[in-house]
Amino acid sequence: MKKYNPLFVLAVLLLFSLESLAQSDAAWNQKIDSLFTEWNTPNHPGGAIAVMKDGKTIFSQAYGLASLEYLVPNSTGTIFNTGSVSKQFTAMGIVRLEEEGKLSFDDDIRKYIPELPDFGEKITIRHMLHHTSGLRSLHTLFGLAGWRDDDSRSNADLNRIILNQEDLNFSPGSEYLYCNTGYMLMVNIIENVTGEVFKEWMQENIFSELNMSQTYVEDLYSRVVPNNATSYYGSDHFERAVEYWGYVGSGNMHSTTADLLTWLSNFSHPKKGWESSFLKMQTVDLLTDGSENDYAFGVIVDEHLGKKRIQHGGSIGGFRAYVATYPEDELSIVALTNFSAGNPGGHSNQIAEIILGKSDVEPTPKPTFKSISLSNETLAKFEGTYWDNKAKSMQKVQLKNDTLRYSGTGRERALVPISSNTFKLLDVPADVEVKFETATKKDQLLVSVDGGAPSTFKEVANPEFKEEDLKDYVGEYYSSEVETTYTISVKDGKIELYQVRHGFIPAKVLFKDVLTADYPTNVIQFVRDSKGKITGILITNGRVRNAWFKKVL
Known part of the structure; x- marks a missing residue:
């Protein structure tokens, strides 16, 4: 048998290994490059992509234009x-x-x-x-104060407005x-x-x-x-x-x-x-x-x-x-x-x-459940308007065609009973469970997603609202925290807010004393004193919660 020098054998193995890696890199590069065909079309912005594996840059490409005005292409060194x-x-x-x-x-x-x-x-x-x-976050705080999306903003601006904040x-x-x-x-x-x-x-x-x-x-x-x-x-x-x-x-x-x-x-x-x-x-x-x-x-x-x-x-x-x-x-x-x-x-x-490669972890199986039958009389006890004051989210539960229907800002979905007071929400990608406090008492519902901590929705005691009640909301509301005023007015039966830099912002009533409106206000809640007189509003717009505006006029 012919004997080979061990160094020769090692060199051959290393060569094959390098060739295999090169083939692997080439296959990866081709597949990665194919993801960015759209970026490389004429008169189109794009970007730069880089990939490192085992300490080696195996892919680095640029696509599209860095400047549409001057037709300057992006490069791998573009900043x-x-x-x-x-x-x-x-x-x-x-x-x-x-x-x-x-x-x-x-x-x-x-x-x-x-x-x-x-x-x-x-x-x-x-x-x-x-x-x-x-802490309240920069952009939503500035938006509430009257900054528009394309207004300049700096750390110095934040350092001024943060001094006015009274709540977290x-x-x-x-x-x-x-x-x-x-x-x-x-x-x-x-x-x-x-x-x-x-x-x-x-x-x-x-x-x-x-x-x-x-x-x-x-x-x-x-x-x-x-x-x-x-x-x-x-x-x-x-x-x-x-x-x-x-x-x-x-x-x-x-x-x-x-x-x-x-x-x-x-x-x-x-x-x-x-x-x-x-x-x-x-x-x-x-x-x-x-x-x-x-x-x-x-x-x-x-x-x-x-x-x-x-x-x-x-x-x-x-x-x-x-x-x-x-x-x-x-x-x-x-x-x-x-x-x-x-x-x-x-x-x-x-x-x-x-x-x-694709994950070798088994995907979480889609939850299965066994539904039960409840009478319309029982289902009707759960109807109502429910409000999560923390998330500023509303859900309505209504009985339609022998089925409870659950709806918020999105489309209605069916609730299927699995016990006397617990339901599963259909046609959603997650496992959503909706539980009413008891089968006879409907003052709150608990909503949990994929087994997580539940969100609590309290039933709104008096959700009814009459159009003539809109006049109670009319007035000017000022916040020292953002140093601005929002004016609420009613015209042709429709309610709207006005801020000098945002202009008129259309709003609608969710239920008594709660409005929803376009950004930067989103949710407006009216606050009343012990005699029922409105003293101000709380505005929540995502990363700012419950900013206080006192009624001044």
Whole structure:
């Protein structure tokens, strides 16, 4: 038998291995490239995509135009505004200062920003990192105050308006509610602790240290920086997004796909001296009721395809960004786009499936249940209007054609009884259970989704409303928290609000003393004194809850 030199055998095996990897890379590249055909059509914005596997960049391509006006194409080195992807870098700034002993995650934020109002409850840096602070969020707060979508806004604007706030959305630590305000206030903390300007400190202590040479914080949207993409709204016909974003901490970090791959690689193989920092970034903490929150420090830690994933998206103007790393598989994906329909998160998921394959985790089986029969007399006892005052959500339950029908702002759906007071909601993608308190007492219903903690809807005692009652709502309402007035008036039997910068906002009555209206007001609740006289309104618009407006006229 002919004998071969062991080194020769090893070289042959290595050659075959490299050829196999090259074939695998080529197959992946072809499949990935096919996902972006639409981006590469004439006169179309696009973006840049980069993929790293096992420490090697296996895909890096650019598509479409960086500028529709001047027909400049995107390149793999084009710089994009990453939107809220920025938050993880602000969080890392806090982590590095904590490791230097200059602050604690559990410090009261007023230790570093003493001018903030005392809300009567301790808000910690940890709360802001996890979006559990209860603070009202930037854009919805500004919208309520009269800012339009394309108005310039800055950290200085937030620092003024935050001083007027008298209430929180909820008790710190009790809920998760995405909040740009918290990440902007972390800028104040970093500057007050270091004595340096945030963007300069970040450049020296984060970006330069991690070899991210094309990454920077931008606090002046009118500044001209070469090789930056312009962003656009639309999917077929495009409009240029007017730039108004002068705030930092929560957004407006600019970067390239290559720099972001460098960053993500640290979650698998951190740079020496940064091991504990990238581990702390993945810290998740329970809410005060013991429920889970997968938002860590500026990143979301979840699972995809049965694999651990660390990810975050970003959106500002027409820019859309998404970064994801699967640290145990040493796979990182960066998708940056300059048009609002770019869907980088969806494309990232498709790329992950191409490389990692479909999940080998068995899908959760669709729940089955056995229905029972209840008489119309019994079903009729559950009819009513129900209101979740926390979520500002209304549901109506009505008996139609021998079936209870459940409806809110969407279409009606059937409720099928599985016990004397418990029902399943049909034609929805989740397992939704609706439980009335008792079969004879209908003062509340509990709605749980996929076995989660239930939402409580109280029955509205007097939902009836007469059109002539609209006159009670007419008047002017002023809020010192946002320093603006909303006027409510009735014309031709229709009710509307008016604010000097938003103009007329159509509204309608949900039930007595509760209106729904277009953004930025959304839900308006009238407050009455012991004699039934209206004293003011509470406005909720998503990330601002129960902003008080006193009736002044």
